[in-house]
Structures are given as structure tokens and as C-alpha cells.
Amino acid sequence: MNTVDTTASLTALxxxxxxxxxxxxxxxxxxxxxxxxxxxxxxxAKDASEIVGGGSSIAAxxxxxxxxxxxxxxxxxxxxxxxxxxxxASWRKxxxxxxEWENLKRALSDELNTWILVLGExxxxxxxxxxxxxxxxxxxxxxxxxxxxxxxxxxxxxxxxEVDAFSTTTIGS
Numbered sequence: 001m002n003t004v005d006t007t008a009s010l011t012a013l014x015x016x017x018x019x020x021x022x023x024x025x026x027x028x029x030x031x032x033x034x035x036x037x038x039x040x041x042x043x044x045a046k047d048a049s050e051i052v053g054g055g056s057s058i059a060a061x062x063x064x065x066x067x068x069x070x071x072x073x074x075x076x077x078x079x080x081x082x083x084x085x086x087x088x089a090s091w092r093k094x095x096x097x098x099x100e101w102e103n104l105k106r107a108l109s110d111e112l113n114t115w116i117l118v119l120g121e122x123x124x125x126x127x128x129x130x131x132x133x134x135x136x137x138x139x140x141x142x143x144x145x146x147x148x149x150x151x152x153x154x155x156x157x158x159x160x161x162e163v164d165a166f167s168t169t170t171i172g173s
Contacts, residue, residue, distance in 0.1 A: 004122035006130075012027065014115065014116050017141055018035050018036055018112045019034075019038075021033050028141060030156050030157045032156070037105070037108070040058075040154075043058060048101055061150075063092075065143050066090075066108040067090035068136070069112050069115050073118060
């Protein structure tokens with residue numbers, strides 16, 4: 001199958017999670033939500049390194065997301081990164097120094113914004129590959145929600161008087 005008919009939707013959804021909503025609103029986030037990258041910029045390295053509820057830290061989530069996006073970008077470049085993928089390693093960075101935190105946020109932003117560009121390029125894919133592309137959006141949405149639960153100050157605007165993207169478009173056009 002070719003993704004030509006899905007690139008606009010895939011990029012809109014991923015971009016919304018990463019960089020925030022359009023002024024008219026979003027599909028997944030409330031209007032005015034600035035997305036994951038802006039939310040992370042509110043945190044210090046110390047805050048990002050805090051282990052929450054005996055689980056993980058925000059820094060570990062961010063490193064995991066960076067690793068996952070790097071695998072998707074490598075796949076798009078023609079590699080098969082899944083064979084040697086070390087998912088446990090992507091969770092082994094629970095604490096960061098201020099310099100590491102800035103570098104990690106930058107690396108995540110770079111990988112995710114590269115992935116957004118990839119999603120915008122029509123390509124021939126298998127059904128499994130297409131499912132993986134869609135899953136990358138759901139995966140990021142899950143982690144954005146988890147991070148916002150770990151630090152409630154990272155949440156976006158509430159839904160009062162919310163206008164969503166559906167009200168500004170014609171479905172099926």
C-alpha cells in the first residue's frame with residue numbers, strides 16, 4: 001500500500017502531540033496546547049529525574065521516546081533496526097544533569113520532528129509497517145499522558161469552550 005492518502009493525517013496528529021495544536025484546535029489536544037516539547041521545557045533536570053510513585057522518571061520516558069523515534073527514523077532510512085533493538089537500554093537513564101537534560105530534550109525534538117517529516121513523505125509500505133507508523137502516534141500519546149500524570153503542571157489548557165479541529169473542517173471533503 002502507499003501512504004499518499006494518509007500523510008496529511010499522520011503528520012497532523014504527530015505534529016500536534018510534539019509541537020502543539022493549530023490555532024483552530026486539535027484532534028487529540030485542547031486548543032492552545034503547546035505539546036510535548038514545550039511541556040518538557042518547563043522542567044528542570046532535577047524535576048525530570050524524580051522517580052514518581054516507585055516507577056520511572058520523566059527523563060526515562062523522554063529517553064525511551066527518543067530511542068523509539070530514532071528506530072522509526074532508521075527504519076525509514078532503509079535499515080532494519082528492530083533486530084538489535086535494546087528496549088531495556090532505553091529505560092536505563094532515570095536521572096540527568098542539567099546539560100544531559102538539555103541534550104536529551106534537543107535529541108528528542110530532533111528525532112520526533114524528523115519522524116514528522118518522514119510521515120509526510122508518501123511511501124510504499126506493508127500492512128505491518130503502516131500499523132507501526134500509526135502506532136508511533138499512539139505510543140507518543142500514551143507517553144505524553146503518562147508524563148503529564150507524573151507532573152500535573154505539564155498539562156495543557158482545559159477543555160472549557162473547546163473548539164476542535166472537526167468543527168473547522170468538513171468530514172469527507
